């Protein structure tokens with residue numbers, strides 16, 4: 313089956329829902345039983361079937377089945393947000409005394425959770441250079457249980473050599489968990505590259521319409537699924553019924569949306585690259601990008617989320633550039649149908665690597681006509697140049 317066909321049909325079982333194409337939204341907390349015997353039997357298999365709203369419903373099972381099939385994993389777990397999927401994975405797989413390796417380019421709230429919260433529970437984090445590749449071996453200690461990767465970084469876009477990292481981690485008894493939100497399962501197949509647990513902030517491209525918070529964790533095997541499911545269920549961070557439905561609904565158009573995000577994003581990136589005010593564009597699909605070769609080897613596409621560094625520009629000039637844009641909103645997110653832009657200068661937190669010297673900006677390319685977006689950006693660059701004189 314080709315990828316687009318999978319996206320259209322994964323997790324759907326109309327025969328179980330009186331022929332309805334989509335599963336109904338189960339609004340449920342309480343599940344009742346006819347007999348004590350049935351109740352006791354259900355308790356023996358706590359995470360199978362519908363037992364209590366928090367543990368899952370036929371709607372969340374459908375989303376989990378669909379995302380799992382696309383990621384190419386064994387089984388998935390839906391959560392209240394992308395961050396809940398990340399923290400749920402970390403807390404399930406780590407305990408006091410363990411050591412964790414996290415890419416320096418990681419999404420900032422992930423970094424903060426490791427540095428400020430896991431540390432209080434006796435779990436030590438070392439942040440590593442995202443370009444470390446097989447060199448990760450030197451940082452792995454006897455207590456290292458997990459290597460966390462995010463590729464590319466969602467502000468700085470370094471592409472990680474995940475097969476090399478996974479090989480070294482596995483040889484030393486550590487697992488690999490990945491934030492795969494940028495690529496989605498359509499542009500990166502994590503389990504074929506050595507990842508053990510793949511995380512989607514489904515809030516972004518899977519939901520795709522900027523109207524719901526949702527996360528999905530996908531595991532390589534049943535033992536990992538059991539461990540993470542038990543921990544996530546114990547913490548109570550289940551996804552809401554409507555959010556799960558919006559995730560399923562968004563998923564059906566993921567392939568066509570990503571194609572357009574990719575095409576328009578590349579058009580914008582090439583335009584930005586042509587501007588004299590720009591020092592470099594951070595977009596792995598552009599030949600010449602430092603991550604291009606690994607991206608070409610491991611990924612099958614690039615959505616329209618990319619960054620760029622300016623040669624110069626005062627805060628006031630950058631603000632004039634961004635404030636006056638007509639078709640880009642200022643917003644700390646991405647993955648929806650609408651274009652977004654943010655200044656990222658000062659927002660990049662590093663301990664193992666360096667922050668860019670010049671002002672930096674990130675663009676999420678939405679589904680508007682790319683020519684309108686380019687004309688808007690061109691006017692923005694004129695404001696930047698006028699403000700920098």
Ligand SMILES: Cc1ncc(COP(=O)(O)O)c(C=O)c1O
Pocket residue numbers: 393394395396419466491493494513514515516525526527644645
């Ligand atoms: C790369 C990445 N991972 C995870 C998340 C967290 O997702 P959520 O906002 O659903 O908690 C985000 C959100 O911006 C993100 O950019």
